[in-house]
Amino acid sequence: MAVYTDVNENELAAFLSDYNIGSLTSYKGIAEGVENTNYMLHTTKGLFILTLYEKRVNVDELPYFLELKRHLAMKGLLCPQPVAQKNGDMIGELAGRPAAIVTFLEGMWIRSPDVSHCEELGTAMAKMHLASVDFPMSRANDLSVQSWRPLWNLSKDRADNFSAGLVDEVEGDLALFEANWPTDLPRGVIHADLFPDNVFFLNNKLSGFIDFYFACNDILAYDIAICLNAWCFEKDGLFNMTKGAALLRGYEKIRPLSAAEREALPILAHGAAMRFMLTRLYDWLTVPDGSFVMKKDPTEYIRKMRFQRTIISPSEYGLDLAGL
């Protein structure tokens, strides 16, 4: 649930006077989203989304996220577009927080994606990877392999109580990642959080991506690895190879993977499971129950991490190796 900051009508009116988006007729807090406060604005010019950036977001990084959305849209990719103030700024201040307005992206996120959704996701992700090749800004992934051990150390003491044996498992995995994490794969801008709730569809066609606040420069295939975990497991915890195959097929229609990228998929997917397990475990053990942060049970990603640890060949994701 994501209204951490209430905005009153007077401060909102003052804020909107810096924009050319018509006159406000209503605004409502949106329940979705876990990091920031989002309002849907209805004005005489249409619908917009207002985001107030809460304390987990580093203000200095906002230009990267907003310029990236603008860059992608100029290349024809669908995502919310930052709306500039009359003076050209894309970031203002509202209720003591950095705030920005973006255009409203039509579409809905799919609660139970099917095979065709996975294929479309792969295609759109590959287009995004290609479209951002010439994006001039850069941002390190602060949730990649180098951050996992410090994050883990904050949960480690309580981890075996949460899930028996977890400490030995994670220690083993971290040593593996630190020794073997790929360093020479193609890099570029990745979304890094393409969970189903950040991908909109309209009439069963992908209508765009939202929520670029984890976007960064990293290994392109790591974005695929995150999606294999987020889109291709069934509710019973089993990996659906048909969905994995569709995701990879959709991706390779636009950007075929190199042999090195294919071979790296198992370790990347294993690491991606670790990354989401670690942030969820930390929140679960650390964030007080009374807080508004939506905590997700880390168990799902402990299971995915265990699954990924067993994978030897990318063909186990459904990747067609026939052409190699």
Added chain:
Amino acid sequence: MAVYTDVNENELAAFLSDYNIGSLTSYKGIAEGVENTNYMLHTTKGLFILTLYEKRVNVDELPYFLELKRHLAMKGLLCPQPVAQKNGDMIGELAGRPAAIVTFLEGMWIRSPDVSHCEELGTAMAKMHLASVDFPMSRANDLSVQSWRPLWNLSKDRADNFSAGLVDEVEGDLALFEANWPTDLPRGVIHADLFPDNVFFLNNKLSGFIDFYFACNDILAYDIAICLNAWCFEKDGLFNMTKGAALLRGYEKIRPLSAAEREALPILAHGAAMRFMLTRLYDWLTVPDGSFVMKKDPTEYIRKMRFQRTIISPSEYGLDLAGL
């Protein structure tokens, strides 16, 4: 925060196929509201609100609320309008819950109402009271004086721990209400929950009321009494007589109060403070912290109850008694 029930795109599409409201382009959970789950729907025909009625709502009472909104709108009062299904029904089922769609009411609720807002509120409330004189349905107020003692008994054991002396106070007040609650004042349909977040304004004009799910047949002046508590206290806890005067003046422009109604205002406002104190206290002491129900600290209404207990004359609310 009010998304108790997530709705997936397939069940929503099936539900909407029973309506003539165009084709869905997006839906988002709304954070406001404490009793039910609300989604904002955007379709090719505009904006709508979808409500899923959660377990606190009695399904048998839904026709009263929905028909009342239809009745008021026919009389020219602004409120969300129920949208009927193709077969004429106003209530369907979605995600295992009764569900209804209403038109989208433009406007915003005022976080810090000023004197002019209070006057407009009074006027609109009086119009609503007159417009519902010929509303044919009836619903008892299940949160009126007869329900307060049973509700109190569920919290009484823990009440002194919450606020020292509360048990003696409430027992005294309940005896007072049970002996003296007015029985011969004009009755009709009241909203019974006209807090600022249920009253929308657009360009500083009242644009309508929402959330009729406490509406019932009761003493008309009790609706005023609820608003004296909800609109006319400042954040420091002091009653603002200028706001009280404006509310009553606005009301009497449309529907002048009888001498008996005026004299009853102190006991009605005292009782109204009791009613909201009791539900908040019950939720505070009883609803588990982990639940999604938004609990409100009862302290604010304990203070209002104490204030109202001291009131002898309606002139203390700012009521102009010169004409009497």
